[in-house]
Amino acid sequence: MTDESAEKLRNLTNTRLLSQLRADVYHGATPAALAALEMFLACGWDPDTLLEEGLLQTLRALDGDVRTGILFAPEALRAIATIEAALALLRPWVGRRTAAPFGTAVIGAVRGDRHGIGKDIVAMALSRAGFAVVDLGTDTPCEAFLEALSAHHPDVLALATQLTAGIPAMKSLIERMDALGIRDEHLVLVGGTALNEEFARAIGADAYCRNVASCVETARSLLAARRAAEGTG
Ligand code: B12
Numbered sequence: 001m002t003d004e005s006a007e008k009l010r011n012l013t014n015t016r017l018l019s020q021l022r023a024d025v026y027h028g029a030t031p032a033a034l035a036a037l038e039m040f041l042a043c044g045w046d047p048d049t050l051l052e053e054g055l056l057q058t059l060r061a062l063d064g065d066v067r068t069g070i071l072f073a074p075e076a077l078r079a080i081a082t083i084e085a086a087l088a089l090l091r092p093w094v095g096r097r098t099a100a101p102f103g104t105a106v107i108g109a110v111r112g113d114r115h116g117i118g119k120d121i122v123a124m125a126l127s128r129a130g131f132a133v134v135d136l137g138t139d140t141p142c143e144a145f146l147e148a149l150s151a152h153h154p155d156v157l158a159l160a161t162q163l164t165a166g167i168p169a170m171k172s173l174i175e176r177m178d179a180l181g182i183r184d185e186h187l188v189l190v191g192g193t194a195l196n197e198e199f200a201r202a203i204g205a206d207a208y209c210r211n212v213a214s215c216v217e218t219a220r221s222l223l224a225a226r227r228a229a230e231g232t233g
Pocket residue numbers: 056059063077080084107112113114115116117118119121122158159160161162163164165189190191192193194208209210211212213215
């Protein structure tokens with residue numbers, strides 16, 4: 001970025017810049033949105049603000065506009081592609097580990113579910129909270145989870161699904177862990193809009209996490225309690 005463009009940026013209010021970013025994301029203008037994000041980061045903006053106020057607010061607006069018929073699927077898909085590209089750009093900034101090492105987590109969206117945005121954000125937050133995170137991505141088969149458990153011995157297994165149809169996949173993975181005698185070796189956290197506390201209990205998870213903050217808090221507090229009980233904390 002030239003000194004001149006940095007100066008221009010400084011002269012605009014943050015509110016105006018953010019609303020321009022949201023408009024670029026909403027309209028699926030990927031190059032413009034990425035260029036803006038790069039400039040904001042270079043100017044020292046907080047990556048969390050860019051994530052929440054730039055990307056996630058726009059995603060919520062898109063969802064609302066698709067539901068009310070203001071926006072059609074092709075436009076929404078273009079905007080979602082912009083959000084995915086922007087998230088990839090922000091990932092190293094938002095996911096940078098800031099807390100002391102606390103444990104290991106394996107995370108993934110279960111088989112059949114290709115929604116990755118919420119899962120990615122949870123992975124970044126866990127990483128920042130001191131977890132070494134192994135991210136298995138989306139549409140993850142049961143066997144891939146089991147292999148990762150045996151390879152990484154994580155403290156936490158975090159399972160995501162946005163689809164009601166993903167719940168049985170979570171249940172059968174937990175049942176397989178039970179059958180293999182490894183269920184209690186890991187704290188199993190589940191999350192995603194398709195779930196709630198009741199489903200989490202019914203499928204045998206340790207906890208349901210409504211959002212990023214509750215996931216980090218739950219992972220750290222349940223793990224600390226478990227370690228204290230085992231005398232390993
Ligand atoms: C973006 C989106 C897509 C994108 C996904 C792009 C991507 N790379 O992720 C695309 C267009 C691909 C898509 C496809 C589909 N989608 Co869609 N999609 C959405 C949408 C609009 C937003 C989801 C999202 O990213 N939210 C943003 C994140 C940050 O929020 P979040 O996911 O809620 O995450 C928070 C918490 O849930 C929690 N959390 C999330 N994950 C995890 C994981 C763990 C371990 C923990 C602890 C916590 C946690 O923390 C997060 C941050 O606070 C939702 C509507 C909605 N309002 O949720 C529908 C929605 C999830 N989709 C839906 C559907 C039906 C589909 C399709 C089947 C549509 C179709 N007919 O093809 C396909 C499924 C494809 C597949 N096989 O997975 C339905 C699901 C309904 C259901 N209950 O089953 C929804 C709810 C829309 C609706 N109202 O009908 N979708």
